[in-house]
Amino acid sequence: MDHPSPHVLLFPLPIQSPINSMLQLAELFCLAGLQVTFLNTNHNQKLLLRHTNVESRFRQYPRFRFRTISDGLPEENPRSSVQFGELISSLQAMAEPFLREILLGSSSSSSDGVTEAPVTCVIPDGLFYYAVDIGNEMGVPVIPFDTISPCCLWVYLCIPKLIQVGEIPFKGHDLDVLFENVAGMQGLLRRRDFPFYRLIDYATDPYCQIALKEVESIPQSNGLILNTFEDLDGPLLSLISSHCPQTYAIGPLHLHLKNKVGEKRMPISASSNSLWKEDHSSIQWLDAQPIESVIYVSFGSMATLSKEEILEFWHGLVNSGIRFLWVMRSNLLRGEELNHQFVKELAEGCKERAYIVSWAPQEKVLAHSAIGGFLTHSGWNSTMESIVQGKPMICWAVYVDQRVTSRFVGEVWKIGVDMKDMCDRYIIEKMVKDLMVTNRDEFKKSAEKLSNLAKESVGEGGSSYNALECLVDDIKKLGR
Numbered sequence: 335m336d337h338p339s340p341h342v343l344l345f346p347l348p349i350q351s352p353i354n355s356m357l358q359l360a361e362l363f364c365l366a367g368l369q370v371t372f373l374n375t376n377h378n379q380k381l382l383l384r385h386t387n388v389e390s391r392f393r394q395y396p397r398f399r400f401r402t403i404s405d406g407l408p409e410e411n412p413r414s415s416v417q418f419g420e421l422i423s424s425l426q427a428m429a430e431p432f433l434r435e436i437l438l439g440s441s442s443s444s445s446d447g448v449t450e451a452p453v454t455c456v457i458p459d460g461l462f463y464y465a466v467d468i469g470n471e472m473g474v475p476v477i478p479f480d481t482i483s484p485c486c487l488w489v490y491l492c493i494p495k496l497i498q499v500g501e502i503p504f505k506g507h508d509l510d511v512l513f514e515n516v517a518g519m520q521g522l523l524r525r526r527d528f529p530f531y532r533l534i535d536y537a538t539d540p541y542c543q544i545a546l547k548e549v550e551s552i553p554q555s556n557g558l559i560l561n562t563f564e565d566l567d568g569p570l571l572s573l574i575s576s577h578c579p580q581t582y583a584i585g586p587l588h589l590h591l592k593n594k595v596g597e598k599r600m601p602i603s604a605s606s607n608s609l610w611k612e613d614h615s616s617i618q619w620l621d622a623q624p625i626e627s628v629i630y631v632s633f634g635s636m637a638t639l640s641k642e643e644i645l646e647f648w649h650g651l652v653n654s655g656i657r658f659l660w661v662m663r664s665n666l667l668r669g670e671e672l673n674h675q676f677v678k679e680l681a682e683g684c685k686e687r688a689y690i691v692s693w694a695p696q697e698k699v700l701a702h703s704a705i706g707g708f709l710t711h712s713g714w715n716s717t718m719e720s721i722v723q724g725k726p727m728i729c730w731a732v733y734v735d736q737r738v739t740s741r742f743v744g745e746v747w748k749i750g751v752d753m754k755d756m757c758d759r760y761i762i763e764k765m766v767k768d769l770m771v772t773n774r775d776e777f778k779k780s781a782e783k784l785s786n787l788a789k790e791s792v793g794e795g796g797s798s799y800n801a802l803e804c805l806v807d808d809i810k811k812l813g814r
C-alpha cells in the first residue's frame with residue numbers, strides 16, 4: 335500500500351509576528367524535506383511580495399507552495415489592533431470552508447499545475463481553535479503553533495480554574511492583588527499583569543472568549559509547538575504539558591533557522607519577512623554610533639500609543655541623554671494616522687542623538703554592536719530576538735501576552751525592567767539611565783547568560799534542536 339508523503343499546511347494569524355515565525359518554521363520544514371503549503375491572506379501576501387524577496391527565497395524549495403484566501407474584510411479596512419476581533423472572525427468564516435476543502439484533498443492541484451500530496455498535518459496558529467475541530471472531524475492531525483509567550487499561554491490554561499475559584503472576574507479595583515491559583519506564578523502575577531487586565535466580565539470579553547476556546551482545543555490536538563527553549567521556560571513547559579503531553583519547544587526559531595541554513599551552506603542574507611518596507615538607513619546611522627550607546631525603541635507591528643504617551647517617551651528619552659533609534663510606524667498613533675510633520679519636528683528636535691524610521695530591519699538592528707538596550711512592547715518575537723542578542727529591555731506592555739511577558743523580563747529572567755502602566759517622562763528617563771548606565775553591567779551579565787543558553791538550545795544536541803528533530807519525525811510518521 336502507498337503511504338502519502340508528509341505534507342504540512344501552515345496557517346498563521348494574519349499579523350507580522352506569527353507570519354514571521356511560521357515562515358521560519360516553513361523554511362525549517364523545507365530543509366528537512368517536508369512538503370509545505372503556507373496559507374496566507376491575500377492582503378498580507380500582497381504586502382509580503384511587495385516588501386521582501388520571499389518568493390525567490392522559497393523558489394529554491396520545489397515542494398513549497400503559497401496558497402491565499404481572502405480575510406473577508408474590504409481592502410480599505412486598516413486591519414489595525416482596533417479591528418483585530420473583526421479580522422479574526424471574518425477570517426474564520428473564509429478559512430473554515432477552505433480548510434475542509436483542502437483536507438478533503440479536492441484542492442490537491444496547485445495553481446502551477448503541480449499535483450500535490452494530500453495534507454497530512456495542519457499547523458494553525460493556536461488562536462485558530464476551529465482548525466483543531468475541523469482536523470478531528472476529517473481525520474487529519476493538527477499540531478497548533480502558539481506564537482505568543484508560553485508564560486501567557488500558561489495563564490490562559492489557568493483561566494477555567496480562576497473562574498471556578500472566583501479569582502476572575504476581579505472583585506474590586508486594586509490591580510496589585512496577586513493571583514493565588516496560577517501554579518508556578520504565586521507571589522508574581524498581579525492583576526495588572528493579567529492578559530485581560532481590564533476584565534470585568536469574561537463572558538462578554540471577546541478576547542477572553544477566544545482564549546477559552548483555545549484552551550479547550552489544546553487537549554484535542556496532536557501536539558503543541560512553542561517558540562521557546564527549555565532553559566528559558568522549563569518549569570512552565572512542564573505545567574503546559576499537563577494539558578498537552580506532546581509539546582515541542584523549538585525556539586528561538588529565527589536562530590534555529592540561521593543555524594540550519596548555515597549548515598546547508600545556503601545564502602542567509604536578505605531573509606526579511608516584513609509586511610512593511612525596511613529602512614536600512616537605520617543600520618548606516620548605527621554604524622556611526624559608539625559601541626552599546628544606543629537604545630532601540632519599537633512597539634512591534636500592532637500596538638498603539640496615545641499622542642501623550644508618545645510625547646512622554648520622547649521627553650524621557652531626550653532627557654536621559656542617551657542616543658536612540660525609534661521605529662515610528664505610520665499606525666503607531668492610537669486612532670489616527672501618524673502626522674508626518676509631527677514626526678519631522680520630533681526628529682529635528684534631537685537630530686544629533688536620535689534617529690527615526692518607520693520600519694527597521696529589526697533582527698539586524700538588535701545584532702548591531704551600537705545597540706545597548708531595547709525599549710519594547712514585549713511582543714514575543716521582539717523578546718526572543720532581544721534575548722538571542724543579549725540586549726536588556728525596558729518593557730512597555732500594551733495588551734495580552736505582552737503584559738505577562740514584561741513581568742517575566744523584570745522579575746523572573748531579570749534581563750530588564752517593567753514599566754507596567756506608568757508612562758511618565760521622569761520614570762522613562764530614570765529607567766533608560768538605569769538600563770544603559772547605572773546598572774548596565776548587571777543587566778548585561780544576565781542577558782548574555784540567557785543569550786548563550788539560547789544559542790546552546792539550537793546547537794546540535796541542544797533541547798530545541800532535538801525537539802525540532804522529534805517534531806519532523808512525528809510529522810513523517812503521521813504521513814505513513
Ligand code: UDX
Pocket residue numbers: 349350351352354481482483608632633634635636637661692693694695696697712713714715716717719733734735736
Ligand atoms: C503580536 C502581538 O502584538 C504580540 O503580543 C504577540 O506576542 C505576537 O503578535 P507584534 O506586534 O507583531 O506581535 O510584535 P512582535 O512579536 O514583537 O513581532 C514583531 C516582528 O516584527 C518581529 O519579528 C520584529 O523583528 C519585526 N519588526 C518589528 C521588524 O522587522 N521591524 C520593525 O521595525 C519592527
